[in-house]
Amino acid sequence: MRCSTIFIVLIILFITSCARHRPIPADPQKVWYDHQLTLQNIKNWDLKGRLSIQAIKEKKSGSGTLYWSQKNGIYDISWIFPFGQGKVVLHGxxxxxxxxxxxxxxxxxxxxxxxLRSRLGWSLPIDSLNYWVLGLPTPKLATKKLLLDSWGYLENLHQGNWHIHYQKYKKIKQQYLPEKIFLNSPQLKVRLVIQQWNFS
Structure with missing residues (x-):
């Protein structure tokens, strides 16, 4: 068998294997309903990831490691830049x-x-982000558009001036949580790749 044929067969086997492990549900809307109820009960969580922000008007950008801890409505957020450039810390x-x-x-x-706007020249909706990072629409803003993927999880969301696209999910403790999120507004482009989730 030629190498190219072997490669194609391996890809097909891999895709088939993935499909067996995560079958497409008969009713994605019900999965979404149940999934929302589960996530809404998660009050305490921590994440670590890579965050990059591009301010369009100011033509400035930055990237670094993000640590976010959410405990009973209190958040601690640290955005640490590489090569000892320091960090931005938000607590409240x-x-x-x-x-x-x-x-x-x-x-x-x-x-x-x-x-954030007064000190950095741009702003992130922190009160909405703590919902968006979980894969939930925020109740603080009207939903203009909501699109689910084939498995019943959030794929695209429009709220306020923000378009949120969920590119990838990861299974954590029997729940699928976002792993890669793109957030766009007229002022900012935000990319978040979550490397680690902990929640209770």
Whole structure:
């Protein structure tokens, strides 16, 4: 058998094997309904990943390692840049948030969006992101468009000025959670690849 033929056969076997391990459900809408209920009960979680942000208007970009811990409504977010360039730290809840930039003193405000915009020139909707990273629409914004994949998980979402595309999921403790997320707005392009999930 020629090498090219062997290669094609191996690809077919791999795809078939994957399909057997993750069959397409008869009712994706029911899977989505049940999946939402499960995720909404997850109050405490941690993730580690690679985050890149491109500010379109300012023509600036940055990338680094993201650590996000969410505990009973309190979040600790660290965005660490390579080669010892420092890190951005965001800590807060629904009432108060503190931002610390490299080589600067911490600054406190009541809104993470306004705080980020005033200090960095751009803003991320942190209160919505803590839903989006789980693969859920946020109840804080109206949903303009919601598209599920063949397995009943969120694939595309439009809320506010943001388009969120879920490119890949990973099975964690019997649940499928996002592994690769693209988020786009008129001001920002955000890419998040989640390498590690922990939740309870």
């Amino acid at each position: 809840d629904c009432n108060l948030v503190t931002l610390q930039l490299p080589k600067e003193k911490p600054v406190t405000a009541t809104s993470p969006d306004h705080l």
